[in-house]
Amino acid sequence: MKRVLTCALLLCLALLCQAKGKKAVFIIIDGVPADMVERLDLPVLREIAAQGAYARIFVGGTRGDYDETPTISAVGYTDLLTATWVNKHNVWGNHDLHPNYNYWTIFRIAREQKKSFTTGLFSSWTDNRTVLVGEGKPETGNLRLDYVRDGYDLDREAFPRKPDDLHIFDIDEHVSREAASCIRTDAPDLSWVYLWYTDDAGHHYGNGDVFDHAVEMADKQIGRVWEAVKYRRDHFGEDWMVVVTTDQGRTDNGLYHGAQSDRERTTWVVTNRKVNERLLGGGGAIVDIAPSICRFMGFEIPRDRRWEQDGTPFIGKVDILDLTTEPAGDKQVTLHWKSVRNQARVRVWASLSNHFKEGGKDVWVPVGIVRAGAESFTVDLSRLPESSFCKFVLEAPHNHIGRWYLPAQ
Numbered sequence: 001m002k003r004v005l006t007c008a009l010l011l012c013l014a015l016l017c018q019a020k021g022k023k024a025v026f027i028i029i030d031g032v033p034a035d036m037v038e039r040l041d042l043p044v045l046r047e048i049a050a051q052g053a054y055a056r057i058f059v060g061g062t063r064g065d066y067d068e069t070p071t072i073s074a075v076g077y078t079d080l081l082t083a084t085w086v087n088k089h090n091v092w093g094n095h096d097l098h099p100n101y102n103y104w105t106i107f108r109i110a111r112e113q114k115k116s117f118t119t120g121l122f123s124s125w126t127d128n129r130t131v132l133v134g135e136g137k138p139e140t141g142n143l144r145l146d147y148v149r150d151g152y153d154l155d156r157e158a159f160p161r162k163p164d165d166l167h168i169f170d171i172d173e174h175v176s177r178e179a180a181s182c183i184r185t186d187a188p189d190l191s192w193v194y195l196w197y198t199d200d201a202g203h204h205y206g207n208g209d210v211f212d213h214a215v216e217m218a219d220k221q222i223g224r225v226w227e228a229v230k231y232r233r234d235h236f237g238e239d240w241m242v243v244v245t246t247d248q249g250r251t252d253n254g255l256y257h258g259a260q261s262d263r264e265r266t267t268w269v270v271t272n273r274k275v276n277e278r279l280l281g282g283g284g285a286i287v288d289i290a291p292s293i294c295r296f297m298g299f300e301i302p303r304d305r306r307w308e309q310d311g312t313p314f315i316g317k318v319d320i321l322d323l324t325t326e327p328a329g330d331k332q333v334t335l336h337w338k339s340v341r342n343q344a345r346v347r348v349w350a351s352l353s354n355h356f357k358e359g360g361k362d363v364w365v366p367v368g369i370v371r372a373g374a375e376s377f378t379v380d381l382s383r384l385p386e387s388s389f390c391k392f393v394l395e396a397p398h399n400h401i402g403r404w405y406l407p408a409q
């Protein structure tokens with residue numbers, strides 16, 4: 001009898017532990033500008049945002065600077081996956097892709113945790129798994145995903161080609177149903193749902209009713225996933241973070257993307273979690289999404305790897321935002337940032353090498369300590385060895401911000 005009771009107690013404890021599990025799913029709908037999301041009636045996005053937030057964010061890196069990034073699909077997904085811009089992740093377009101896997105995707109980060117986390121990928125474009133995430137490649141440590149539903153874009157029999165790429169819409173329908181079903185039954189700890197057709201509708205028709213309708217249908221597809229999340233929350237007591245976003249905006253006529261116009265760079269994010277000053281202040285970016293999910297999931301990321309992430313978590317506390325550099329006289333550079341918590345103690349670090357890019361290690365040198373409220377700090381480069389490359393990180397108690405400095409030759 002005693003043994004039965006002990007077993008029952010252990011079972012209860014196990015269920016309790018499981019019940020507190022944190023889970024995250026991020027959804028990309030392709031190529032939907034922020035003004036469309038704001039203009040259309042999208043009940044699912046509205047419901048998710050009502051629990052957390054809707055905010056405009058940006059893609060494209062820093063216009064005209066070393067991290068300027070094409071507003072192209074696979075580029076944007078990789079921005080999200082790695083929390084870095086193209087100068088690091090090296091995915092410049094949709095074809096002939098050579099990701100730099102030294103900048104780990106969020107799936108690799110999940111897989112390298114001491115605790116095991118299950119992962120899922122539900123996608124209308126198979127390259128997301130085979131190339132961008134790099135499943136099974138030696139360079140990704142032979143990363144494996146636990147639940148995969150993709151390959152439909154390569155299956156011409158099940159999804160025969162249709163005029164205006166309408167077969168892609170069929171695939172999105174299937175993928176969203178498969179994602180919802182897997183989340184209901186298996187609930188991977190970390191999932192990515194990718195839906196493609198909205199981008200095709202934009203390319204074929206530009207602004208107008210067809211494109212509007214495609215976005216409304218995408219909202220319904222997101223709704224399937226959202227219902228599955230609510231089901232898990234209500235029946236299993238799991239704590240879920242849902243993030244919905246897009247990979248780029250579009251030109252004013254809605255037909256194209258790739259360049260650096262305001263509308264191509266202006267995207268959006270919807271989440272069911274309460275957000276911090278990063279999103280509330282309007283400065284958020286697509287590279288913030290992975291750091292936010294990592295923070296929610298409690299993923300531990302070694303310092304040097306975390307410091308390479310260009311994004312800032314938009315949940316939890318932050319101290320400092322938006323690092324910029326400005327040459328200041330001979331061999332000096334002034335760092336500027338925005339303070340959120342003025343009293344926060346900020347350590348300034350510099351590295352003159354970039355071995356991380358090749359999988360190596362950089363030496364980080366402390367160059368100063370300052371209060372966040374100062375919002376600027378001047379570094380005397382003449383005290384450091386001569387170099388045409390310098391990367392800075394400001395380390396505060398709740399977050400870091402980083403920036404490269406490339407002095408003119």
Ligand SMILES: [Zn+2]
Nearest residue numbers: 030031073247
């Ligand atoms: Zn796209």
